Amino acid sequence: xxxxxxxxxxxxxxxxxxxxxxxxxxxxxxxxxxxxxxxxxxxxxxxxxxxxxxxxxxxxxxxxxxxxxxxxxxxxxxxxxxxxxxxxxxxxxxxxxxxxxxxxxxxxxxxxxxxxxxxxxxxxxxxxxxxxxxxxxxxxxxxxxxxxxxxxxxxxxxxxxxxxxxxxxxxxxxxxxxxxxxxxxxxxxxxxxxxxxxxxxxxxxxxxxxxxxxxxxxxxxxxxxxxxxxxxxxxxxxxxxxxxxxxxxxxxxxxxxxxxxxxxxxxxxxxxxxxxxxxxxxxxxxxxxxxxxxxxxxxxxxxxxxxxxxxxxxxxxxxxxxxxxxxxxxxxxxxxxxxxxxxxxxxxxxxxxxxxxxxxxxxxxxxxxxxxxxxxxxxxxxxxxxxxxxxxxxxxxxxxxxxxxxxxxxxxxxxxx
Amino acid sequence: xxxxxxxxxxxxxxxxxxxxxxxxxxxxxxxxxxxxxxxxxxxxxxxxxxxxxxxxxxxxxxxxxxxxxxxxxxxxxxxxxxxxxxx
Numbered sequence: 001x002x003x004x005x006x007x008x009x010x011x012x013x014x015x016x017x018x019x020x021x022x023x024x025x026x027x028x029x030x031x032x033x034x035x036x037x038x039x040x041x042x043x044x045x046x047x048x049x050x051x052x053x054x055x056x057x058x059x060x061x062x063x064x065x066x067x068x069x070x071x072x073x074x075x076x077x078x079x080x081x082x083x084x085x086x087x088x089x090x091x092x093x094x095x096x097x098x099x100x101x102x103x104x105x106x107x108x109x110x111x112x113x114x115x116x117x118x119x120x121x122x123x124x125x126x127x128x129x130x131x132x133x134x135x136x137x138x139x140x141x142x143x144x145x146x147x148x149x150x151x152x153x154x155x156x157x158x159x160x161x162x163x164x165x166x167x168x169x170x171x172x173x174x175x176x177x178x179x180x181x182x183x184x185x186x187x188x189x190x191x192x193x194x195x196x197x198x199x200x201x202x203x204x205x206x207x208x209x210x211x212x213x214x215x216x217x218x219x220x221x222x223x224x225x226x227x228x229x230x231x232x233x234x235x236x237x238x239x240x241x242x243x244x245x246x247x248x249x250x251x252x253x254x255x256x257x258x259x260x261x262x263x264x265x266x267x268x269x270x271x272x273x274x275x276x277x278x279x280x281x282x283x284x285x286x287x288x289x290x291x292x293x294x295x296x297x298x299x300x301x302x303x304x305x306x307x308x309x310x311x312x313x314x315x316x317x318x319x320x321x322x323x324x325x326x327x328x329x330x331x332x333x334x335x336x337x338x339x340x341x342x343x344x345x346x347x348x349x350x351x352x353x354x355x356x357x358x359x360x361x362x363x364x365x366x367x368x369x370x371x372x373x374x375x376x377x378x379x380x381x382x383x384x385x386x387x388x389x390x391x392x393x394x395x396x397x398x399x400x401x402x403x404x405x406x407x408x409x410x411x412x413x414x415x416x417x
Numbered sequence: 418x419x420x421x422x423x424x425x426x427x428x429x430x431x432x433x434x435x436x437x438x439x440x441x442x443x444x445x446x447x448x449x450x451x452x453x454x455x456x457x458x459x460x461x462x463x464x465x466x467x468x469x470x471x472x473x474x475x476x477x478x479x480x481x482x483x484x485x486x487x488x489x490x491x492x493x494x495x496x497x498x499x500x501x502x503x504x
Contacts, residue, residue: 240463249460253437299435302465302489307418309431342459398459415437
């Protein structure tokens with residue numbers, strides 16, 4: 001069923017009785033060409049692009065819970081392409097282009113809103129660094145505009161410009177950056193994959209990966225064994241556990257990242273504002289809630305909740321930057337489990353087991369990568385070669401030292417990202 | 418989360434700097450080969466459940482501490498000075 005304005009009007013006038021479930025609930029078959037472990041954003045996007053770009057439709061997505069129930073439903077919904085290093089730049093640039101065509105492509109309203117992202121700076125040295133980043137973005141073909149103090153003031157007058165510790169010198173404005181409705185992205189890809197014949201199998205936890213003579217043969221699940229010619233692991237937040245089923249250890253440590261949302265307010269924050277010095281960023285959802293977050297709690301954790309010191313830190317940073325939000329009441333806070341790699345960049349690669357592939361290590365930036373990650377992983381699994389936008393996301397880069405992409409420049413070491 | 422420093426007693430988590438998995442105490446020999454060093458520096462068991470990791474009592478006595486705790490429920494089971502835990 002295609003969605004359209006006409007359809008909405010027709011259903012509205014006839015009691016909304018014509019809507020159908022948007023994906024099937026199939027029993028797993030005995031064998032597939034490709035099994036994707038993980039029905040989150042990246043896994044569903046992978047299945048969608050396998051079908052759409054490569055014509056591979058004998059595919060199952062196995063999800064232990066419900067579709068989109070992991071990090072794709074727990075993030076702060078930012079979409080941007082403001083990366084600096086070769087390897088990351090072309091990938092996120094590609095991702096943003098896929099975002100821009102996604103709703104037409106999927107015939108699904110992902111509420112993608114290019115409201116603009118402003119990264120603030122607070123010193124001359126930081127301005128220089130942002131000029132350099134902005135030039136890298138422009139060289140990649142994306143958009144970046146350097147704003148001085150007055151330029152920032154015109155767009156976001158409610159900031160504390162004369163803060164003693166972090167006076168605002170200006171900002172790097174990325175007009176095509178913005179937000180999207182996170183759940184809708186998962187649902188849109190799920191619907192698109194299902195329409196092309198992919199089996200989306202929920203409540204089906206993978207408990208083992210069958211490997212014979214170094215070749216993957218299928219998986220064991222809570223709903224029985226399923227054979228497959230190729231298997232892709234896309235399970236951010238549980239990558240270590242699933243990889244261990246194939247005898248692998250990963251260059252990943254799992255950390256918790258918290259997010260917060262206030263009660264619904266009238267429109268007051270029109271952009272995404274990022275205050276790097278306070279590890280704070282904020283946007284306002286279409287429902288009116290202020291959605292904001294900070295940095296990692298900074299210790300290994302699988303708890304989908306954080307600790308109070310970081311809550312306090314984030315609230316302090318928010319009040320430092322924009323005192324006007326002080327009267328808004330926080331409704332909820334939660335945590336997502338981040339696959340942290342030593343250099344803060346992701347992994348999309350083959351493994352030492354023939355036919356077994358892995359897409360992981362998205363650190364705290366997986367949401368914006370959803371379309372390009374699925375696109376590149378589908379390309380890798382279908383053709384055996386990395387997609388040109390994801391050539392540097394190698395699993396062995398820490399051992400070889402080739403193509404380490406440390407955006408923060410803190411060093412490729414586990415506890416620094 | 419509160420961590421008991423073997424020297425100073427129970428303290429707020431904010432007094433400690435987190436280093437990561439206690440694998441750091443099992444440093445391979447210099448000539449152990451690239452695989453052993455990759456295992457040591459980069460690859461992690463990353464357990465969901467009981468783990469041993471290294472914390473530094475940065476705003477206290479400056480001791481390195483091995484903390485045995487649970488990564489799912491954040492419970493701290495035991496702590497010991499790294500100099501005693503190291504082989």
